Amino acid sequence: MSGGAKLAVFAKRDCPTCRLVEPVIRTLAAGDAGFRVYSQDDPDFPAQLGAVVVDDRELGQAFGHGIEIVPTLIRFENGIETARTEGWDVAEWRRVSGIADLGEGLPTLRPGCGSRSVEPGLAEHLQVRYGDPGLRSRKIEFGAYDDPGEACYERGWSDGLPVVPPTDVRIIRMLQGTTRSPGEVVGRIPPNLAECTVEKVAINAVMAGCKPEYMPVVLAALEAALEPEFTLHGLLATTYFSSPIIIVNGPAARRIGMNSGLNALGQGNRANATIGRALQLIVRNVGGGRPGEADRATLGGPGKYTFCFAEDESDPGWEPLSVARGFARGVSTVTLFQGEGVQGFVDQKSRAPEQLARSLAMGLNAIGHPKTAQVQRAILVLSPEHYAIFAAAGWDRGRIQSEILAATVRPGSELIAGAQGVGEGIPAAQAGEAVPKFFEDGLMIVRAGGPAGLFSAILPGWIAGRNRFELQPVTKEIKP
Amino acid sequence: MTGTQWMRDPTPETSPLKRPRLKPPGSLEGLTVGLFDIGKTRTKEFLDRVEMRLHERKIRTARFGKPTNAKVATPEILHKVAEEADVVLIALSD
Numbered sequence: 001m002s003g004g005a006k007l008a009v010f011a012k013r014d015c016p017t018c019r020l021v022e023p024v025i026r027t028l029a030a031g032d033a034g035f036r037v038y039s040q041d042d043p044d045f046p047a048q049l050g051a052v053v054v055d056d057r058e059l060g061q062a063f064g065h066g067i068e069i070v071p072t073l074i075r076f077e078n079g080i081e082t083a084r085t086e087g088w089d090v091a092e093w094r095r096v097s098g099i100a101d102l103g104e105g106l107p108t109l110r111p112g113c114g115s116r117s118v119e120p121g122l123a124e125h126l127q128v129r130y131g132d133p134g135l136r137s138r139k140i141e142f143g144a145y146d147d148p149g150e151a152c153y154e155r156g157w158s159d160g161l162p163v164v165p166p167t168d169v170r171i172i173r174m175l176q177g178t179t180r181s182p183g184e185v186v187g188r189i190p191p192n193l194a195e196c197t198v199e200k201v202a203i204n205a206v207m208a209g210c211k212p213e214y215m216p217v218v219l220a221a222l223e224a225a226l227e228p229e230f231t232l233h234g235l236l237a238t239t240y241f242s243s244p245i246i247i248v249n250g251p252a253a254r255r256i257g258m259n260s261g262l263n264a265l266g267q268g269n270r271a272n273a274t275i276g277r278a279l280q281l282i283v284r285n286v287g288g289g290r291p292g293e294a295d296r297a298t299l300g301g302p303g304k305y306t307f308c309f310a311e312d313e314s315d316p317g318w319e320p321l322s323v324a325r326g327f328a329r330g331v332s333t334v335t336l337f338q339g340e341g342v343q344g345f346v347d348q349k350s351r352a353p354e355q356l357a358r359s360l361a362m363g364l365n366a367i368g369h370p371k372t373a374q375v376q377r378a379i380l381v382l383s384p385e386h387y388a389i390f391a392a393a394g395w396d397r398g399r400i401q402s403e404i405l406a407a408t409v410r411p412g413s414e415l416i417a418g419a420q421g422v423g424e425g426i427p428a429a430q431a432g433e434a435v436p437k438f439f440e441d442g443l444m445i446v447r448a449g450g451p452a453g454l455f456s457a458i459l460p461g462w463i464a465g466r467n468r469f470e471l472q473p474v475t476k477e478i479k480p
Numbered sequence: 481m482t483g484t485q486w487m488r489d490p491t492p493e494t495s496p497l498k499r500p501r502l503k504p505p506g507s508l509e510g511l512t513v514g515l516f517d518i519g520k521t522r523t524k525e526f527l528d529r530v531e532m533r534l535h536e537r538k539i540r541t542a543r544f545g546k547p548t549n550a551k552v553a554t555p556e557i558l559h560k561v562a563e564e565a566d567v568v569l570i571a572l573s574d
Contacts, residue, residue: 138489157490166488194492203490285490
């Protein structure tokens with residue numbers, strides 16, 4: 001070669017095309033002292049070429065040159081790449097090498113194989129080892145003998161359960177789950193109003209145990225939580241039981257395998273468990289919201305670890321929650337509700353829709369305290385067997401909701417403070433009124449649950465609901 | 481095995497990486513001073529003298545220790561120290 005031009009081939013023994021071009025490689029090695037073969041799986045391939053073969057089993061050269069296919073032939077002039085060809089194409093190799101009769105006797109064309117540097121799971125490791133991972137968060141060093149999980153506990157990064165240590169490789173993979181830039185600011189997280197970037201969301205999603213494909217849901221949930229009407233700061237600081245409940249609608253829920261069926265409100269589904277947990281860890285780690293500090297819950301509840309589930313949209317006759325809240329069918333959303341853990345509801349005898357509506361109203365009237373009214377919202381999670389009773393009678397979402405709300409109306413005289421020998425209750429001035437448990441927007445109905453069981457679930461809302469216009473559930477579209 | 485492990489900070493990075501030590505108290509008055517024998521020979525004699533001096537100043541003491549300097553203190557011992565003492569003097573005499 002002349003004029004400072006040099007050739008290099010990236011190859012691996014495991015590739016049939018690389019073995020096919022071995023005679024060509026020997027020809028190039030014989031004619032150019034500066035020629036190199038970067039061998040990805042065997043430093044003795046091609047054999048007996050001595051210093052021509054560079055051991056690239058660590059794949060630093062392949063990563064540095066962006067090799068995706070082997071064999072790849074590259075021409076450098078004065079250290080700068082000027083030509084490249086992938087696989088075996090005799091005309092291309094002759095063009096790049098400048099040798100007119102190179103590869104005589106070989107087939108004209110053979111596709112190459114994938115470079116080891118682009119094998120699944122390896123690319124992120126190479127990016128961390130040889131490139132710029134593109135992360136801006138502070139690196140925290142631990143000793144070689146430290147247990148990373150224990151180190152996270154010691155730093156106060158855990159909700160009490162083990163977290164997945166946020167290493168660069170895991171964070172890079174998590175960020176691949178969203179099209180948003182790592183540096184983009186999502187918002188300020190209470191109580192400390194600390195700025196939260198997409199990268200910080202990814203770190204906490206790693207720790208929560210999320211998969212990268214959950215990222216759009218986590219981001220949408222966080223954006224919903226940061227809307228002023230969600231009052232995340234107050235929800236964190238309250239002495240009451242409440243915390244964010246996340247309900248996912250639309251194809252996104254099915255795509256990531258969320259559970260809306262058996263045990264939908266319980267354990268066992270990774271997406272359900274970790275999306276809710278990621279939001280809680282962001283509040284804890286980025287916002288500084290910790291129990292006993294800004295979080296003043298008297299008792300708290302298990303929903304403060306995580307509470308996230310999907311709606312069952314399998315019945316085409318059912319209007320999903322997202323549609324009821326103004327989004328088109330097929331649009332994926334998260335709805336965030338300020339609520340507490342499950343209040344079980346049992347009715348195994350009501351078979352007429354009117355009976356069941358009255359029965360459900362009795363359960364709903366018990367939330368918070370049976371004698372309070374218009375201080376809480378609630379979610380009713382309607383199970384398939386209970387829903388079937390309404391559906392058989394042709395009742396849709398609107399009818400079910402209006403009938404239940406109407407059935408919650410009780411005489412004020414039974415509810416005033418002191419009535420029934422109980423101090424708790426509504427103001428005495430309402431004694432002559434017919435008092436509904438909820439304002440007209442105070443009940444949301446969601447379908448979920450397994451096929452058997454005449455049970456539904458009530459998720460009571462925060463008792464700050466008297467400020468109902470300042471305190472609202474929030475629905476956001478899930479975007480990539 | 482050599483080297484270190486790295487993770488990224490999940491917090492807003494408003495606090496320093498290394499946590500500062502607690503400031504020592506301005507006075508020992510009203511506090512209990514823990515005297516911790518690490519298990520080396522004749523440490524007891526040294527701590528006895530320290531304790532005598534502290535008692536002369538009407539300062540409460542509590543004695544702790546581990547059987548041998550060759551092993552680290554167990555969590556139970558550390559918990560007992562944290563429960564019963566406000567400050568600790570860890571000592572040896574050899």
